[in-house]
Amino acid sequence: MASYEENSVSFTENSLDQRQLEEIERILHSDLISNGVHCVLLIDLAGNIIAKDDNGASRIDMYSLAALSAANFGAVEAMAKIVGEEEFALLFHKGESESLYFGKVNNELLIITVFGKEISLGLLRMKVADAMEHIRKIWRKF
Amino acid sequence: MAFINIKNKEVQAKIVYYGPGRGGKTSNLEYIYQQFRDRIPSEMVSIKTHGDRTLFFDFMPFMVGKIKGYSVRVQLYTVPGQVKYDATRRLVLKGVDGVVFVADSLSVQRKKNLISLKNLQTNLAAYKKDIFKIPLVLQYNKRDLEDQGIPVLPIDILEKDLNQQLKVPSFPASALKGDNVVATLKKIISLTMVAFQKGLT
Numbered sequence: 222m223a224s225y226e227e228n229s230v231s232f233t234e235n236s237l238d239q240r241q242l243e244e245i246e247r248i249l250h251s252d253l254i255s256n257g258v259h260c261v262l263l264i265d266l267a268g269n270i271i272a273k274d275d276n277g278a279s280r281i282d283m284y285s286l287a288a289l290s291a292a293n294f295g296a297v298e299a300m301a302k303i304v305g306e307e308e309f310a311l312l313f314h315k316g317e318s319e320s321l322y323f324g325k326v327n328n329e330l331l332i333i334t335v336f337g338k339e340i341s342l343g344l345l346r347m348k349v350a351d352a353m354e355h356i357r358k359i360w361r362k363f
Numbered sequence: 364m365a366f367i368n369i370k371n372k373e374v375q376a377k378i379v380y381y382g383p384g385r386g387g388k389t390s391n392l393e394y395i396y397q398q399f400r401d402r403i404p405s406e407m408v409s410i411k412t413h414g415d416r417t418l419f420f421d422f423m424p425f426m427v428g429k430i431k432g433y434s435v436r437v438q439l440y441t442v443p444g445q446v447k448y449d450a451t452r453r454l455v456l457k458g459v460d461g462v463v464f465v466a467d468s469l470s471v472q473r474k475k476n477l478i479s480l481k482n483l484q485t486n487l488a489a490y491k492k493d494i495f496k497i498p499l500v501l502q503y504n505k506r507d508l509e510d511q512g513i514p515v516l517p518i519d520i521l522e523k524d525l526n527q528q529l530k531v532p533s534f535p536a537s538a539l540k541g542d543n544v545v546a547t548l549k550k551i552i553s554l555t556m557v558a559f560q561k562g563l564t
């Protein structure tokens with residue numbers, strides 16, 4: 222393995238400080254998990270997970286979900302361009318017991334929520350919108 | 364663009380296997396998956412056609428271990444090599460930190476390697492990345508076919524075709540038998556980690 226210098230805490234562009242991360246995690250928890258969302262991921266468009274939370278009962282392979290979501294989002298955005306749209310507003314997949322909802326936080330970040338029947342789509346969209354607004358503010362500071 | 368989580372002390376980096384169709388990109392990941400079950404915390408995800416050609420990508424995370432107190436996780440991806448899938452290929456390249464170019468040693472595929480490498484340069488440029496700067500390793504795959512009397516390109520020809528200007532580390536390999544698959548992976552991980560380090564300044 223290559224050699225590393227001591228104390229190289231942030232050797233890349235994308236790194237939030239501990240306080241920012243904690244703030245984001247707190248938002249994901251209070252806005253979404255507390256309202257019945259099963260699992261939430263904040264990812265970048267390369268598919269890296271930036272923050273995550275779940276209700277403790279979910280057994281989801283979050284890293285695969287992140288990779289697929291980033292790719293899916295990219296594909297849908299490319300499709301939008303083909304038909305002359307900037308983007309499609311709502312990205313939502315409804316299942317029998319689990320559903321997925323995607324939100325674009327900004328040009329770099331996506332939020333993915335996995336949720337069930339405990340929460341209506343309307344309420345979920347509102348809560349996700351709130352969380353995204355909070356995260357944008359934190360991200361701007363960084 | 365790699366992501367570092369300071370709080371959980373985790374680093375995530377994206378490594379993409381690129382190269383012409385049927386060159387052996389998916390086979391590389393399959394071999395790694397078999398060899399390192401203990402380092403791969405989930406199943407390999409493959410979006411493919413019924414004929415086992417990659418349609419969008421293969422994906423699997425690989426736990427490298429601890430470096431300076433950070434647990435390093437590389438996300439391994441393959442692109443679809445077929446020319447017609449360029450739009451999806453470009454999507455997979457988004458945020459890439461390191462690339463393995465899997466060339467096909469079969470003599471009849473000589474031109475396809477060149478076209479694919481050129482395509483890599485173009486698609487990296489779309490993300491403002493320079494093929495001469497990104498961590499890159501070349502792999503000359505299917506060397507095992509030589510033993511079966513099937514015409515393969517000599518290494519010096521492959522080097523001349525693909526690596527004359529790039530001058531990056533290269534490995535003769537057989538993804539089918541596993542020869543140098545791990546050496547290729549180790550090399551790209553190490554180059555990628557060194558590049559992070561440089562990104563500090």
Ligand SMILES: Nc1nc2c(ncn2[C@@H]2O[C@H](COP(=O)(O)OP(=O)(O)OP(=O)(O)O)[C@@H](O)[C@H]2O)c(=O)[nH]1
Nearest residue numbers: 384385386387388389390417443444505537538539
């Ligand atoms: N003999 C031999 N065959 C190989 C080797 N690597 C791959 N193959 C075979 O080549 C074929 C294509 O391999 P894949 O790994 O699917 O190729 P790919 O690059 O992922 O192809 P696309 O998904 O279309 O881009 C398969 O039949 C493999 O078994 C090798 O090292 N030696």
Ligand SMILES: [Mg+2]
Nearest residue numbers: 388389416417
């Ligand atoms: Mg493939």
